[in-house]
Amino acid sequence: MEIVIDIDDPIPLFAQLIEQIKHAVAKEHLKPGDALPSIRQLANDLALNSKTVAKAYRLLERDSIIQTKGYRGTFIHPEAKKNSAVDMAAWVEEKITHTIAVCRDAGVTDSEIRIAFANVMNKRNV
Amino acid sequence: MEIVIDIDDPIPLFAQLIEQIKHAVAKEHLKPGDALPSIRQLANDLALNSKTVAKAYRLLERDSIIQTKGYRGTFIHPEAKKNSAVDMAAWVEEKITHTIAVCRDAGVTDSEIRIAFANVMNKRNV
DNA sequence: ACTTGTACCATCACTATACATGGTACATAT
């Protein structure tokens, strides 16, 4: 596990971390069951804030790339390789692209779309 | 046509203008074919910038509430009353609400939805 | 000449969000 973080890279630090762990899983440098460094340990090694690492871990767990087992630490998920191939972001963009295209076709301005989007996002009861 | 603009109202000025013209159409204080003040005239009367009035007119025309006839001025659209009842904003919100709900159900965070949305909006080739 | 809508150029204040940081605290399980 060599992880390199470039603070000058425009890609957010937490995203660089996710990217590299996913890549290591895809390349099988990390296999199911392998232990990952603790959040605090990794934050210390990479000179990052623990919240930044925690954010990456939280998202990786949501995508079932890793599994956190409380006090016992964090491990590579059994289905990690398969799940690392799933591009959730692309799927979301595809959904949103379609909706926006429909609105634009109806003559709605981008500004209005943005306002409607903001309104919906800020109604938590959705 | 008495239009009152309240600069202390949190509602944007151009939106107040749209609102009041639509209302006048719905109440039939403005009927199809009625002439509206020119952009510069109305801007002057209401102490608004002409671009602000132009924005309102542009949106009203898109929604077929008014018709601009170049040098001849601006008039109430024949179908204005019917079109003033159409709530484009609500329709857009409904579309977006559905898409966002689907994404949230899939476990996508609001932050990720926002980023995907921004990405799509900034790809003009949609 | 004059007015119409429209299209550029631009600036400013305001707001919202993302990202990253820091500190403190907690239950869990060794």
Place this chain on the structure above:
DNA sequence: ATATGTACCATGTATAGTGATGGTACAAGT
């Protein structure tokens, strides 16, 4: 005690979008 993930409090910087403003200019039609 110690270490785990996690949750809450908070701040600061940077970016992006909105709303509104102002100026200049143009074709179209009287």
